[in-house]
Amino acid sequence: MERFLQQLQGEMLAYIEKLVNIDSGSHYKQGVDTVGACLKKSYLELGFTVKEVKEKEYGNHLIIQHKDATNPKILILAHMDTVFPEGTASERPFKIEGTRAFGPGVIDMKASHSSLLYAVKALIHNGYKGYKQIKIVINSDEEIGSPSSRGVIEQEAKGIKYALVMEPARKDGSLVTARRGKGNYTLIVEGKAAHSGIEPEKGRSAIEELAHKIIQLHELSDHKNGISVNVGMIEGGSSVNTVSDHAEAHIDVRIKEIDQIEIVKEKLEEICSTTDVKGTKVSIEGEINRPPMEKNKKTRALLRIIQDVGDEIGIEIEDTETGGGSDASFTSTLGIATIDGLGPIGGNAHSDKEYLEIPSLVERTLLLAAIIERLSNKETV
Structure with a gap:
């Protein structure tokens, strides 16, 4: 041949x-x-x-x-x-x-x-x-x-x-x-808009909440055991002088073993169950699409x-x-x-x-x- x-x-x-x-x-x-x-x-x-x-x-x-x-x-x-x-x-x-x-x-x-x-x-x-x-x-x-x-x-x-x-x-x-294995998730934060110069105290910053969540997400990485969580893209806000009422993070998740699918899923849900900025709401959508x-x-x-x-x-x-x-x-x-x-x-x-x-x-x-x-x-x- x-x-x-x-x-x-x-x-x-x-x-x-x-x-x-x-x-x-x-x-x-x-x-x-x-x-x-x-x-x-x-x-x-x-x-x-x-x-x-x-x-x-x-x-x-x-x-x-x-x-x-x-x-x-x-x-x-x-x-x-x-x-x-x-x-x-x-x-x-x-x-x-x-x-x-x-x-x-x-x-x-x-x-x-x-x-x-x-x-x-x-x-x-x-x-x-x-x-x-x-x-x-x-x-x-x-x-x-x-x-x-x-x-x-x-x-x-x-x-x-x-x-x-x-x-x-x-x-x-x-x-x-x-x-x-690989998964893609989107974390969505809803806040309350306000003018950052006139009445910032009335706003609830989605971007500020997202910043807390990004740190928590990256802390899920366990490279020794093959788990990595990476926020690769973020977006949010409408103008520099407005307290943001919306922000999103796009997340790449990698795992080494089948059993880690549920472990990571539970941890993601736990992070999204509470907020650090009072008055904001957090949700997450996505899945592990490749085992x-x-x-x-x-x-x-x-x-x-x-x-x-x-x-x-x-x-x-x-x-x-x-x-x-x-x-x-x-x-x-x-x-x-x-x-x-x-x-x-x-x-x-x-x-x-x-x-x-x-x-x-x-x-x-x-x-x-x-x-x-x-x-x-x-x-x-």
Whole structure:
């Protein structure tokens, strides 16, 4: 398979270029659906069936498996959306400089789509049957927490034994075996407006109350145990000479373990149950929308299989944990052995310096194909 992929590296890069040069920000449905149409066409040409899950607000999701597949045991997750607004692709289109390729979404995760597609092609070309044991779910809203696709992923994960997630490998090539869970909350303070020069005593400052709450929120962080609470944005007030009657804080919460969800929730509710500025009212809304991906017994066993595959083809496999979220959390929470970071190697995702390490493209595609074939064997499945 390696020789086949090496011969097609240029074709793989051209496919990445095609996808990178299509704007597909999470809220740009037309662009995401254009990427989806491109992927759909590619898989149909290989004898796969493609079911579209229609969405009104976001791009449509794709569920893909071979026409001869029966009860596949391997679920592969990928996403089409990026964090970049419409127009970014034309401002800085795909380009190659030395051994790196650049462009919006090149590593997160346009390169992964090329890698997955050509891993399937390599299996077919070399007469392997592993492609009949996979089900691919490609969603359109991963970058904003998978609000419309989480249910699709969880439904399609029924009966699955292994989940392979196509987020990029870390900069050092490590796969991801643990991720922190993530939540977003908004804390809202209502006060009473008054002129700050004429009758400030009649006002009740929402901003002052918010300041107390921000300190209390940050004190919830317990970095040693993987809990972080960060107020990343605040807003409030109407003018500099008015006691503010409204203020809000937007909060990012990260957790390491499932049990911490309720602990953090209770502490947030406790903070909002009292006020420091008399006459103000406090409320909070939001949720933990991604549970943590924990490195459990099943994931460790799957990692060992992947490391054995890596040894056979000359790739040393290391693993790591990360604070960023992904759809891997959903399958892991369902008790499915899950490994993330199976895309090519790159870095600086979500920035204008995002890049793909081109030499990793063939290597990681070969690894993915070999993993699929190994997991599809009867003795493994």
